[in-house]
Amino acid sequence: MTVVNFLIYVLMGLMVVMAIIAAETKNLLSAAIFSGFISLVVSMLFVYLQAPDVAMAEAAIGAALSLAIILFAIKRTGEVEEK
Amino acid sequence: MRLKHILAWVFVILFVGVVAYSLQTEVPFGHDLTKLAKYYVDNTAKETGIPNFVTAIVVSYRGFDTLGEVTVLLLATLGVIGILPWEKHEKVKKAHPVLLWGIRIVFPIILLVGVYIVIHGHLTPGGGFQAGAVIASAFMLYMVSLSTHLDLEAFAFTESIAGTGFALIGVAGIFAGGAFLYNFLPKGNLFDLFSGGIIPIVYILIGLKVSSELTEVVSHMMKGGAEQ
Structure with a gap:
């Protein structure tokens, strides 16, 4: 296993951990931030898979714009998920 | 409730396992081209005059689909504006100084x-859609930090001019070469900035259109709707 492959596995494991945290946390603000991090890691993986166009779109839309839209929605509705 | 959570975890781990397994088998990149991919690799530079396959497909080979795509984005923007309208409020809240100065430095770079x-767009990876998202995120940071009201009229004007320009270039292709979006300008030398005929012009128009549309979406999401 090369160093790059090892890094890819680390990134994927990080993605799984962040996805579980984003789904399980009761604080919507941190859930949104973790989903933005997932987009960032996905865009890194796209670069590794030689798809720089998709990586650019994912980083700009997934990690910046959609995260911002979710944050604006949270700002209006309240930060903590209720039962 | 707990069962649903455990099932979701199992699915996520299974999915990542499948992806990790397929990475481990080392799929060779660039091999086993399909017939269509081989055609693009062999003929793109000759036929369109640009080295970037993705841009050639998006703007030249599948240009008509791209026109439909930007129309879909326009309709989505109109939907957001219709659901969450906002007028100019006069109250302007100052942001924290750190945010303010940070964004004053970062905004021009983005x-x-x-x-x-x-x-x-016709030489390196990326193009109108990616650049539109990047520029829109810059304007989003600007709106968040300075809390000044951007002139949305200007964005609407840019958007309509760019969309009309795209369609007009397509119609001009009908008169010049007999096909919608025909590349009627000289192609120039491969790898030059001014090359590829109408492809860079169309991609710049797409960039203007996408950036202004996404900026409008974000600003309406941010400030639209009922007064709080």
């Missing part, structure tokens, strides 16, 4: 990166 991506 804008420059976006403009670079769109101008070199």
Whole structure:
């Protein structure tokens, strides 16, 4: 296993951990931030898979714009998920 | 409730396992081209005059689909504006100084990166859609920090001019070469900035259109709807 492959596995494991945290946390603000991090890691993986166009779109839309839209929605509705 | 959570975890781990397994088998990149991919690799530079396959497919080979795509984005923007309208409120809240000065430094750099991506869309990875998202995120940061009201009229004007320009270039192709979006301008030398005929012009128009549309979406999401 090369160093790059090892890094890819680390990134994927990080993605799984962040996805579980984003789904399980009761604080919507941190859930949104973790989903933005997932987009960032996905865009890194796209670069590794030689798809720089998709990586650019994912980083700009997934990690910046959609995260911002979710944050604006949270700002209006309240930060903590209720039962 | 607990069962649903455990099932979701199992699915996520299974999915990542499948992806990790397929990475481990080392799929060779660039091999086993299908017939269509081989055609693009062999003929793109000759037929369209640009080295970037993705841009050639998006703007030249499948240009009509791209026109439909930007129309879909326009309809989505109109939907957001219709659901969450906002007028100019006069109250302007100042942001924290750290945010304010940070964004004053970062804003022009992000804008420059976006403009670079769109101008070199036919040479390097990226293009109108990616640059539109980058530029829109720059304007989003601007709105968050300075809390000044951007002139949305200007964005609407830019958007309509760019969309009309795209369609007009397509119609001009009918008169010049007999096909919608025909590349009627001289192609120039491969790898030159001014090359590829109408492809860079169309991609810059797409960049303007996408950036202004996404900026409008974000600003309406941010400030639209009922008064709080």
